[in-house]
Amino acid sequence: MTSSTPLTLDMPAPTAGELKAARIAAGLSQVQAAELMGYPVQQGSRGGLQSRTWQALESETDERTMQGPVFAMFLLLTGQHPTHALVNKT
Structure with a gap:
C-alpha cells in the first residue's frame, strides 16, 4: 500500500x-x-416551499453563516471548487 498526501479543503x-x-x-x-x-x-x-435556514445564510443582516467545510462540500457538489473535483471511484 502506498501512502498518499492527505486531502485538504482549506x-x-x-x-x-x-x-x-x-x-x-x-x-x-x-x-x-x-x-x-x-x-x-x-x-x-x-404556498410554495422555502428554506428559512438557507435564507438566513444568505442574509447580510443575519449573524448565522455556513461553516467553511460545508461550503467546500457545496462547491464540490456543484462543480465550483477552485482546486478539487468529485469523481466516481471505479
Whole structure:
C-alpha cells in the first residue's frame, strides 16, 4: 500500500454574498440548494416551499453563516471548487 498526501479543503466560511453567488452560479434556487445540503425545507406562507435556514445564510443582516467545510462540500457538489473535483471511484 502506498501512502498518499492527505486531502485538504482549506475553505473559510463564505460571506452571505459569496454563498448567494455560488448558488446562483450553480443554477439552484434556495430550496434546491437547501435540499442538496440537507437543510430543512418547509411550506411557505404563500404556498410554495422555502428554506428559512438557507435564507438566513444568505442574509447580510443575519449573524448565522455556513461553516467553511460545508461550503467546500457545496462547491464540490456543484462543480465550483477552485482546486478539487468529485469523481466516481471505479
